[in-house]
Amino acid sequence: MLSEQTIRIIKSTVPVLEVHGVAITKRFYDKLFTSHPELLHLFNHANQKQGRQQAALANAVYAAAKHIDRLEMILPVVKQIAHKHRSLGVKPEQYPIVGEHLLGAIKDVLGDAATDDILGAWAEAYRVIASAFIGIESDMYTNSALQPGGWSDFRPFVIARKDRESDVITSFYLTPQDQGPIAGFEAGQYVSVRVQIPGDAYTHIRQYSLSHASGQPFYRISVKREDTNPAVPAGKVSVFLHNQVQEGDVLWLSAPAGDFTLDQTDTRPVTLLSGGVGLTPMVSMLHALVTTQPNRKVTFIHAAQNGAHHALRREVEQLAEKHPQVTIAWCYTQPTAADTSEQSYHKEGYVDLPWIQSLVPSVNGSFYFCGPLPFMKTVNQSLIAWGVTESDRHYEFFGPSGALS
Structure with missing residues (x-):
């Protein structure tokens, strides 16, 4: 005291x-x-x-x-x-x-x-x-x-698969090198990945959201390559993972962590909103929802630059096709000519309150959102304006926490 x-x-x-x-x-x-x-x-x-x-x-x-x-x-x-x-x-x-x-x-x-x-x-x-x-x-x-399948410190995992999901996002399927069981996790959690980049004096640790369901014999992370914005320093680890790490290589992982998790005691409708690579925890939540709460209404809203940047799209669409309680909507800020001709998105521009309200019938529900800071500020301010209570607004920052005001 x-x-x-x-x-x-x-x-x-x-x-x-x-x-x-x-x-x-x-x-x-x-x-x-x-x-x-x-x-x-x-x-x-x-x-x-x-x-x-x-x-x-x-x-x-x-x-x-x-x-x-x-x-x-x-x-x-x-x-x-x-x-x-x-x-x-x-x-x-x-x-x-x-x-x-x-x-x-x-x-x-x-x-x-x-x-x-x-x-x-x-x-x-x-x-x-x-x-x-x-x-x-x-x-x-x-x-x-x-915990069952748990461990302390870092544990070696083998890259079993490396899948290119979009022009900027790649998924890594990771299985334990010792072939033992792995810990379960709550949808929305992340793992820390530790790498030693050749020629670099320091090891580097980054947190990446788990983008698939718990209970699989693997963990999946879906990583955005951070080297497209000349005003921002390139991400050493993301570039290394995209350009140099291959199937069969080993990454060191800490056990799943994080408090941005899906509340599965809530049975009200849930809305999952994401921008860019912020969809990774949302896809994990969607997997959990259709598996454990098959009667719960889900609205999955995602914003991307265009179809070439839209990762995991087909996976989410397949879940929606199999589960009629799931509604999906795509918003593209800069759709390509192919996107327009194929009518592959639902809104051009940016996510805003009128559009959210056209997709979500009631303020009585829970809202989870993740993405770049400008996206999160817009979503948070829109939900506040609509009257969504603080306890029903759940969000995750990339990196250090910031302010959404």
């Missing part, structure tokens, strides 16, 4: 964090990687270069300070981060290192304003928060290892 004095001091720093939070986290990562370059094996370097990781950490620190007297308010975020930490292999002994450099960054950025009282209060608060993370992650590591 934190002392009243500590809570009061931490609360007093909230306005400062609102202004200087990102500067503090940028300085934190500079200090951390300078002193402990081995931790670069755990972090997504592209997210660092784009500032996404720094912004996400600043938001988390700000939320912790704002709710320091009611830490249960940030428990969902703590669990979400803990899932990622477990999948990455974050260990308890790394928390004191983080705490040391976070306090050092606060001191460096705030200078004389970071008094001994403020630094002492943040040190106390960090110990409490770190203890919570360590406890939650310890349970996750134990549960991951002891």
Whole structure:
């Protein structure tokens, strides 16, 4: 428990964090990687270069300070981060290192304003928060290892199949090298994939949503090649997987993780909305729904650039053909001439509220969405405008969490 004095001091720093939070986290990562370059094996370097990781950490620190007297308010975020930490292999002994450099960054950025009282209060608060993370992650590591087919750390998987799904997305079917059983998972979860790229000094770990049903003798991930936008650094791992990794090669995987999961206790209609490669967890959810809840009405809405970029389309269409409770709708922003002549999409342009309402008969249901940040902002704001409650809006970010406001 934190002392009243500590809570009061931490609360007093909230306005400062609102202004200087990102500067503090940028300085934190500079200090951390300078002193402990081995931790670069755990972090997504592209997210660092784009500032996404720094912004996400600043938001988390700000939320912790704002709710320091009611830490249960940030428990969902703590669990979400803990899932990622477990999948990455974050260990308890790394928390004191983080705490040391976070306090050092606060001191460096705030200078004389970071008094001994403020630094002492943040040190106390960090110990409490770190203890919570360590406890939650310890349970996750134990549960991951002891579940049927489970394991701890990373396990070698062989690429049994490599299928090109679209111009930019490829699926990898992964089977355990030891030929043992594999853990089940909840639709919407992901695995971490660890690779060593030849000539690169660091290993790289990326999370990819599982895109097929649980209970198969394989895991499937469907990966977008991230090298088409000249304004964004190319994704080292995605390009490596697309261009160099072949069937028969080995990838190292952590056990499935993540809290963006389908609530199968809910029997109301469900709408699955995705943009681009954001359809991967939605396809997994669709498989689960038609298998375990065959009477539940499902609306599957997907937005893509055009047919050449639309992955897993035929798979979803076949599920809809077999299961009349499933309705599908495609939205293309830049349909090709072939798309238009074949009438292979339902809307040109962007997903918007009137179109969603034309497909979904009632606001009384659950909505899951995933995709690029602009897509997610549009969907979230549309659902809010329609009156969909917060508890019925479920979403997943690629990489560090952002803001949908």
